[in-house]
Amino acid sequence: xxxxxxxxxxxxxxxxxxxxxxxxxxxxxxxxxxxxxxxxxxxxxxxxxxxxxxxxxxxxxxxxxxxxxxxxxxxxxxxxxxxxxxxxxxxxxxxxxxxxxxxxxxxxxxxxxxxxxxxxxxxxxxxxxxxxxxxxxxxxxxxxxxxxxxxxxxxxxxxxxxxxxxxxxxxxxxxxxxxxxxxxxxxxxxxxxxxxxxxxxxxxxxxxxxxxxxxxxxxxxxxxxxxxxxxxxxxxxxxxxxxxxxxxxxxxxxxxxxxxxxxxxxxxxxxxxxxxxxxxxxxxxxxxxxxxxxxxxxxxxxxxxxxxxxxxxxxxxxxxxxxxxxxxxxxxxxxxxxxxxxxxxxxxxxxxxxxxxxxxxxxxxxxxxxxxxxxxxxxxxxxxxxxxxxxxxxxxxxxxxxxxxxxxxxxxxxxxxxxxxxxxxxxxxxxxxxxxxxxxxxxxxx
Numbered sequence: 001x002x003x004x005x006x007x008x009x010x011x012x013x014x015x016x017x018x019x020x021x022x023x024x025x026x027x028x029x030x031x032x033x034x035x036x037x038x039x040x041x042x043x044x045x046x047x048x049x050x051x052x053x054x055x056x057x058x059x060x061x062x063x064x065x066x067x068x069x070x071x072x073x074x075x076x077x078x079x080x081x082x083x084x085x086x087x088x089x090x091x092x093x094x095x096x097x098x099x100x101x102x103x104x105x106x107x108x109x110x111x112x113x114x115x116x117x118x119x120x121x122x123x124x125x126x127x128x129x130x131x132x133x134x135x136x137x138x139x140x141x142x143x144x145x146x147x148x149x150x151x152x153x154x155x156x157x158x159x160x161x162x163x164x165x166x167x168x169x170x171x172x173x174x175x176x177x178x179x180x181x182x183x184x185x186x187x188x189x190x191x192x193x194x195x196x197x198x199x200x201x202x203x204x205x206x207x208x209x210x211x212x213x214x215x216x217x218x219x220x221x222x223x224x225x226x227x228x229x230x231x232x233x234x235x236x237x238x239x240x241x242x243x244x245x246x247x248x249x250x251x252x253x254x255x256x257x258x259x260x261x262x263x264x265x266x267x268x269x270x271x272x273x274x275x276x277x278x279x280x281x282x283x284x285x286x287x288x289x290x291x292x293x294x295x296x297x298x299x300x301x302x303x304x305x306x307x308x309x310x311x312x313x314x315x316x317x318x319x320x321x322x323x324x325x326x327x328x329x330x331x332x333x334x335x336x337x338x339x340x341x342x343x344x345x346x347x348x349x350x351x352x353x354x355x356x357x358x359x360x361x362x363x364x365x366x367x368x369x370x371x372x373x374x375x376x377x378x379x380x381x382x383x384x385x386x387x388x389x390x391x392x393x394x395x396x397x398x399x400x401x402x403x404x405x406x407x408x409x410x411x412x413x414x415x416x417x418x419x420x421x422x423x424x425x426x427x428x429x430x431x432x433x434x435x436x437x438x439x440x441x442x443x444x445x446x
Contacts, residue, residue: 044389055369066300072292076285080107081197084181104178107171114168121161147434158215166208173201198272209265216258226433229440301426359424
């Protein structure tokens with residue numbers, strides 16, 4: 001039995017998300033009541049089978065706005081011309097040639113990493129624009145969803161694709177200019193090298209740094225507005241504490257990003273003629289790595305596309321977050337969260353709801369489909385694709401296969417549980433912030 005503190009202890013209602021009863025005094029609340037109240041449809045996911053018979057998720061149906069940690073090294077890569085600028089002499093010493101080759105190669109490799117992730121980000125941008133169009137054309141109230149979409153679209157454009165394209169082009173030009181610097185004895189080559197590895201290579205990242213700093217100011221201001229709304233509309237308790245902690249993290253990241261972009265952008269334009277900016281650029285590069293790590297581990301999230309009718313309000317989000325906190329605590333503190341949460345006693349429908357609300361439904365389906373003893377029961381003939389929702393699993397209840405089902409579910413929870421719960425918590429906290437801001441605005445103008 002998952003238990004949550006009573007309303008008197010937390011200052012908020014506690015509720016279930018998996019139809020596991022959560023004791024709130026004398027009352028027991030199940031997820032069905034919340035689901036019906038908010039008309040939330042069951043998860044529906046499509047998988048395709050490759051030539052080897054292994055199933056994979058079909059087309060991208062989720063927004064994943066978490067860049068790889070390698071992107072954090074882009075700022076350092078743009079300093080790969082340090083040897084060409086610091087040891088700007090003819091003839092070029094052998095050790096300087098070696099340093100130039102190393103710096104140029106790192107910059108070149110990082111430029112391709114940047115272009116690779118920028119392509120992934122552009123795919124997200126296309127999905128987000130399509131999602132926004134559907135939300136604007138559909139009937140009903142979608143202010144919260146549109147606000148989430150706006151934030152995700154801005155993040156992908158300014159904090160990811162834009163930065164990667166600008167710094168990727170800069171790193172590519174810097175690498176070419178640094179390679180050319182090896183032949184610096186030729187006056188024309190020396191001049192072209194200085195242009196590419198200096199002013200031309202650094203101009204685009206410096207210019208974009210100003211734009212990105214402006215976006216960071218907007219993110220900080222937006223988070224501040226959400227914090228004010230939370231202080232006036234959320235009761236004291238665990239959700240309010242976690243929400244304000246996230247706001248603080250977002251604001252700190254925004255400040256760090258703005259400072260790094262402005263300082264490194266300005267100093268990079270000085271490096272063609274001066275050596276002293278490089279120690280400062282080293283600090284900026286390390287700060288950029290830390291900022292990427294902080295975003296990846298504390299801010300970024302994954303979410304499903306808004307293709308179905310969701311109602312994201314406080315009555316839904318707060319109980320969801322309360323339950324996720326309980327599950328996360330069990331995973332952190334207990335050696336065996338499965339037994340502690342008493343998940344082995346769940347029926348098929350309850351288990352599916354639990355996996356869905358912990359954002360584990362996709363992995364759970366994938367494991368079942370690729371299980372030799374369970375997968376065939378979900379597949380019609382030799383079909384190359386299969387679409388699964390909650391009703392697809394009723395066959396297992398009829399055949400009394402819950403022992404095998406629980407084994408697969410336990411494996412998914414142990415392998416992916418903590419990561420997915422954290423990602424879902426970040427997404428729901430972001431959605432809660434959008435809802436609270438919208439509620440505060442309605443009260444102001446209502």
